[in-house]
Amino acid sequence: MSDILVLAHRIPFPPDRGDKIRSWHILKELARHGTVHLAAFADDEADAAHLPALRAALDGRLGEAHVEVRRTGRAAAAARALVQGKPLSLTLFDSKAMHGFVARILSDHPVSTVFAFSGQMAQFVPKRARLVMDFVDVDSAKFEAYAARGGVLAPLYRREARRLAAFERATAARASASLFVSDAEAALFRSRVDLRHGDVRALHNGVDLDFYDPAAAVPAAPRPDGPxxxxxxxxxxxxxxxxxxxxxxxxxxxxxxxxxxxxxxxxxxxxxxxxxxxxxxxxxxxxxxxxxxxxxxxxxxxxxxxxxxxxxxxxxxxxxxxxxxxxxxxxxxxxxxxxxxxxxxxxxxxxxxxxxxxxxxxxxxxxxxxxxxxxxxxYRWDVRLAPLAGLIGIPQRQAAA
Known part of the structure; x- marks a missing residue:
């Protein structure tokens, strides 16, 4: 069975915030279908320290892993973005160590698919690799919304929106599939990008219904006198x-x-x-x-x-x-x-x-x-993520086995 390389802009554990919730469940589902290697950034040392717990939660199904604390400051990244003509969203995450780890994994292991979570991670995927790109959201549209509200940062937001939109188009053009969190986001991306043969689709989020259960024994927070x-x-x-x-x-x-x-x-x-x-x-x-x-x-x-x-x-x-x-x-x-x-x-x-x-x-x-x-x-996660097996090339019969 082929290996899978997962790239994430934030270590997918613990699943205690929106992006980590989605990336964790995707990682866990992909690990059902083969050995998964992981390359991810962390916000700080405490965040990076969650790797052993992540490995234990995957119960031996995680191969090699590289978790790197992101240390590039916004000022340095902004200067580099202006000089290189790139989006700040990319220069904030650029890393020689990350490039090196990805290159080595692709050289040393039989990786059939690279699954990149969040647009920033596409910069680490060489063009020869098969890429499934989970954009999650149309980030360039978010920066357009920021710019539309005006203020002193509006010109910078407009620049980021333009540069990021161009990068999103180029990434989707080489990806085997481009995924978004909802039908509305996928439709918005299609309306902005002319991909005649591109596979742009929604991969919907779920919710952990056993954890988020009104019948669970959870101590209630103190209530005020009123509502x-x-x-x-x-x-x-x-x-x-x-x-x-x-x-x-x-x-x-x-x-x-x-x-x-x-x-x-x-x-x-x-x-x-x-x-x-x-x-x-x-x-x-x-x-x-x-x-x-x-x-x-x-x-x-x-x-x-x-x-x-x-x-x-x-x-x-x-x-x-x-x-x-x-x-x-x-x-x-x-x-x-x-x-x-x-x-x-x-x-x-x-x-x-x-x-x-x-x-x-x-x-x-x-x-x-x-x-x-x-x-x-x-909204059960297993139902929402059922299409993943096909996206990484696992036949439906084998995926269900």
Missing amino acids: LIVFTGQMDYAPNVDAVGWFAEEVLPAVPGATFAIVGRNPTPAVQRLAEPGRIEVTGAVPDTRSWLVSADLVVAPLRIARGVQNKVLEAMAMGRPVVASPAAFEGIDAAPGRDLIVAESAAEQAREIRLLLADPVRAATIAAAARRRMEDA
Whole structure:
């Protein structure tokens, strides 16, 4: 059986943030079909130290692995990007050691397919190798959205969008398949890239329904006297920072008596300044976000800039929580608005829907139960990742064996 080389811009373990959740489940599924070698970056030494646990979790199915702490600063990467005419997204991740490891693995092992997770990793794949590219999201479109909001960084965002779009087109042109997290992202990419013979498709996210289970024995987070509204996410991620700031300023004032909990690691100074005793709680990292989900009267996802599928929404729905999401946060989720969750756009609309749910516990419980059922029906990881075997060249009969 042939080997598979997986490249990831962040070590796929533990699966405790959106990108790691997807990359971990993909890595685990690929390891079912052959020896998998891994080349990945890590945010810091603590992140890199998760490699032994990852190896143990794969139970002997991981071959060689290279996990490298990414040390290139943004200023140095930006200077290099300007000189080389490349996107900053690439120069931030460029590494001679990573190039060397990939070249050696392809030379020493019978690798049939390179699976690259996130566009930055395509730069390490030689043209002779068979590539399956998991872009996940259309990153160039994200930078276009940043630029459209104006500000002093808008010219840099526009440059990044242009350069990254060109790189995405070139990568998709040589890939055997280009994957995206949703049908909407795949359709957006097709509309931007003229690939007459390219295979561009969605590989949908799932959710761990055994872990995110409302019946699980999870200690509940402390509840305030009034209603509790919860947002979960990585709190140094710009779209999340924007979302909670906008919600706190524009929506929460129209929901009297409620407490808003911002739950997630690495809150930026801007997020920390939102904290207000009895009204807004900024938790930072927590041992288990499920504790806050089970305590929540409802969960919000008020993102104004979003790409792909929001795992935070899937997880809240799996936990049987009523969710109020913006259209951007809902995009790509296979569920029925009004039945499985509430979708509302403006601040006034979100505030009104939140007040209505808080005032009608029976309706909130009905939506919460429908949300869990929808996750059970459509979002199991084994179902979502079933196409992977064919993408890496495993016949369906052999994959099912």
